[in-house]
Amino acid sequence: MSGADIREFSRPMTGPALVPLIDAIEAGEKPVVAAIEGMALGGGLELALGCHYRIAHSKAQLGLPEVTLGLIPAAGGTQRLPRLIGFPAALDMIITGRRVSAGDALKLGIVDQVTERNAGEVAVAFARSVVDCPLVSRRLSTWPPLCPADLDNILQMALARAWQRGRGALAPVACVQAVQAARLPYSQGMQQEQKLMSMLFASPQARALQYCFFSQRAVGKWSMPNGACWDNSTARPIRKAAVIGLGTMGRGIAVCLVLAGIPVIAMETDEKQLEAARRVVMALLEKEVQKLAVGLHLGLIHFTLEQRYLREVDLVIEAVFEDLALKKQLFAELSSVCHPDTLLCTNTSQLDVDQLATATSRPDLVVGMHFFAPANKIKLLEVVFTSRSSPEAVATAMQLGKWLGKVSVAVANCPGFVGNRMLRPYVEQAGFLLEEGATPEQVDSALEHFGLAMGVFRMSDLSGLDVGWRVRKAAGLTGPGVPQGQLLQTQQGYRYSPLADLICQKGRLGQKTGCGWYLYEGPGGHMARPDPWVHAFLEEYRRVHGLQPRSIGQQEVLERCLFALINEGFRVLEDRIVMDPVALDVIYVLGYGWPAHTGGPMYYAGEVGLPRVLGRLEYYQRVHPDIPHLRPSALLRQLVAKGSPPIHKWMWHIEEGSSRL
Numbered sequence: 001m002s003g004a005d006i007r008e009f010s011r012p013m014t015g016p017a018l019v020p021l022i023d024a025i026e027a028g029e030k031p032v033v034a035a036i037e038g039m040a041l042g043g044g045l046e047l048a049l050g051c052h053y054r055i056a057h058s059k060a061q062l063g064l065p066e067v068t069l070g071l072i073p074a075a076g077g078t079q080r081l082p083r084l085i086g087f088p089a090a091l092d093m094i095i096t097g098r099r100v101s102a103g104d105a106l107k108l109g110i111v112d113q114v115t116e117r118n119a120g121e122v123a124v125a126f127a128r129s130v131v132d133c134p135l136v137s138r139r140l141s142t143w144p145p146l147c148p149a150d151l152d153n154i155l156q157m158a159l160a161r162a163w164q165r166g167r168g169a170l171a172p173v174a175c176v177q178a179v180q181a182a183r184l185p186y187s188q189g190m191q192q193e194q195k196l197m198s199m200l201f202a203s204p205q206a207r208a209l210q211y212c213f214f215s216q217r218a219v220g221k222w223s224m225p226n227g228a229c230w231d232n233s234t235a236r237p238i239r240k241a242a243v244i245g246l247g248t249m250g251r252g253i254a255v256c257l258v259l260a261g262i263p264v265i266a267m268e269t270d271e272k273q274l275e276a277a278r279r280v281v282m283a284l285l286e287k288e289v290q291k292l293a294v295g296l297h298l299g300l301i302h303f304t305l306e307q308r309y310l311r312e313v314d315l316v317i318e319a320v321f322e323d324l325a326l327k328k329q330l331f332a333e334l335s336s337v338c339h340p341d342t343l344l345c346t347n348t349s350q351l352d353v354d355q356l357a358t359a360t361s362r363p364d365l366v367v368g369m370h371f372f373a374p375a376n377k378i379k380l381l382e383v384v385f386t387s388r389s390s391p392e393a394v395a396t397a398m399q400l401g402k403w404l405g406k407v408s409v410a411v412a413n414c415p416g417f418v419g420n421r422m423l424r425p426y427v428e429q430a431g432f433l434l435e436e437g438a439t440p441e442q443v444d445s446a447l448e449h450f451g452l453a454m455g456v457f458r459m460s461d462l463s464g465l466d467v468g469w470r471v472r473k474a475a476g477l478t479g480p481g482v483p484q485g486q487l488l489q490t491q492q493g494y495r496y497s498p499l500a501d502l503i504c505q506k507g508r509l510g511q512k513t514g515c516g517w518y519l520y521e522g523p524g525g526h527m528a529r530p531d532p533w534v535h536a537f538l539e540e541y542r543r544v545h546g547l548q549p550r551s552i553g554q555q556e557v558l559e560r561c562l563f564a565l566i567n568e569g570f571r572v573l574e575d576r577i578v579m580d581p582v583a584l585d586v587i588y589v590l591g592y593g594w595p596a597h598t599g600g601p602m603y604y605a606g607e608v609g610l611p612r613v614l615g616r617l618e619y620y621q622r623v624h625p626d627i628p629h630l631r632p633s634a635l636l637r638q639l640v641a642k643g644s645p646p647i648h649k650w651m652w653h654i655e656e657g658s659s660r661l
């Protein structure tokens with residue numbers, strides 16, 4: 001039982017109310033035993049907590065994920081769980097919404113027994129054995145709260161954690177407040193639970209998070225402009241896969257495959273690199289085995305330098321250095337080494353997948369699989385199809401992503417695909433804001449206050465400033481052959497900020513070199529500190545260019561960075577890179593740390609109001625006519641002209657107006 005029907009939250013609810021139902025079960029004179037198989041989530045677990053006993057199958061999972069929907073467990077969950085397992089463990093489960101296995105639920109005391117047999121049959125037998133036992137002590141609502149001496153401290157820490165994790169989300173904080181009320185008599189605690197739930201239930205944040213829930217499922221129903229889609233294309237089985245190139249990304253991908261139970265050939269060309277990768281991958285896998293408490297066959301992975309092992313695989317994921325010539329050469333080699341039916345996938349983050357496909361003998365079997373670092377943690381996968389990718393190849397990559405526990409989004413090939421394409425105008429605006437008077441920490445603080453996991457400059461330092469530098473060189477914006485120097489503020493006819501290039505030229509590549517936009521404790525450090533050198537460098541730059549620094553407020557930072565990103569999102573839709581705006585929101589929430597409680601950039605644009613987004617872009621365009629990314633997209637204009645329809649109707653307008661776009 002996975003809880004309430006979330007779709008019902010946006011329409012009048014029918015059927016009996018859950019709280020009195022659970023109370024009636026608990027108050028009943030007959031013993032009621034919950035038999036839990038599969039899932040007991042949300043209202044499902046709350047119902048089980050109202051029963052007198054709980055028996056779970058060993059494969060069952062239990063949890064209170066309401067917080068991920070912008071809610072709290074409001075059918076007594078915040079009052080019964082702390083009474084049953086204590087405040088610290090209940091707070092952890094309720095604030096994070098994480099699921100626990102049956103084994104862990106037994107250790108925590110949530111269930112009374114775990115069985116390998118049919119839980120229903122075991123529960124019936126169990127019920128017979130307790131039929132004469134008094135029930136008084138089995139009614140959780142009557143238990144006194146288990147208040148440890150340091151409860152105030154525990155609650156304070158939980159609140160701090162909720163603020164920190166939530167990044168502006170209300171529900172985690174409300175979860176702590178509701179659990180805190182479990183120190184009161186049950187009926188008073190329930191009143192508090194209901195009060196907090198009423199406040200959240202109608203909140204824009206809850207609506208946005210529920211939109212995220214359905215969006216992450218909707219992208220599984222992918223389609224391509226040629227009409228191929230999820231329900232008319234068949235995925236191939238992947239019995240064995242290969243990962244070529246065992247740098248950071250390749251190692252993470254190999255770990256994902258093994259965790260999904262897929263045998264992997266992990267290949268490198270250099271012995272030293274192979275050994276280093278073997279050590280890291282095995283350590284990561286052993287850590288996962290301990291964490292998940294699962295038996296994992298570590299022999300599923302074979303490390304090798306020899307290409308001959310590639311003959312036996314159904315799919316290759318190439319993760320070598322981000323260099324088009326190198327990748328093309330490798331793809332040409334793979335064409336002759338691999339079986340003719342083997343799918344060839346590239347983990348490029350922005351190279352042209354169509355070009356890679358032409359280097360092979362089987363362009364129809366080439367797709368991009370863009371993982372996000374760290375590949376074994378981030379849930380997003382962009383599956384990039386080319387003009388020649390077969391529906392079967394796309395279906396297989398999408399299916400594989402699902403097996404790996406990812407949310408896969410099918411996107412058409414274009415520079416930067418979706419995520420990095422939308423990121424470019426955002427990063428660009430941040431650079432211009434520095435020129436105009438802001439500091440990296442002012443820009444980052446505004447973005448983090450909005451809820452982004454990391455501001456643009458901290459994020460760039462983490463990924464490595466050389467990544468963007470290489471892309472700008474490849475695009476002919478900087479590097480040898482391009483006029484250099486402090487005075488270069490225009491490129492290819494438009495405003496261009498060379499600040500990031502100048503920083504890179506100083507050898508400041510981010511965390512890995514111990515300095516970038518910030519200063520770190522040393523190479524590989526993570527603690528970003530404002531750097532007086534960067535401030536002096538920016539002042540000198542502005543002086544040389546005759547730029548008068550001005551005070552830039554939080555609102556301008558947000559509008560310039562976020563609206564430029566959203567504007568590019570509209571262009572992505574115009575170009576039909578994806579078939580539904582929800583895809584852009586999923587990519588940003590899962591891959592770029594966009595706050596889920598705002599729904600994602602496109603949903604957020606709808607909430608702010610498309611006329612406002614358009615109006616502010618028009619204003620900034622007038623002030624900065626030399627920045628093309630601030631020019632409002634045709635689609636945004638068209639949607640505003642049509643009265644700003646809700647997001648699920650945008651595509652109708654794209655189809656309707658495609659000839660005019």
Ligand SMILES: CCCCCCC/C=C/C(=O)SCCNC(=O)CCNC(=O)[C@H](O)C(C)(C)COP(=O)(O)OP(=O)(O)OC[C@H]1O[C@@H](n2cnc3c(N)ncnc32)[C@H](O)[C@@H]1OP(=O)(O)O
Pocket residue numbers: 002003004005006007018039041042043044065066069073074075197198201214217218
């Ligand atoms: C003042 C009001 C008081 C109200 C008190 C109410 C108290 C109770 C509150 C709740 O229970 S809130 C809901 C809590 N439960 C959840 O959040 C669980 C959500 N679901 C999941 O985590 C997963 O779906 C799953 C159950 C673990 C299954 O995962 P799986 O990967 O196997 O399948 P999916 O692709 O995720 O889902 C399949 C299909 O089912 C739809 N769906 C799943 N759960 C719900 C749900 N709770 N409500 C409505 N629909 C649900 C999902 O959207 C998929 O649909 P399609 O995309 O295939 O159409």
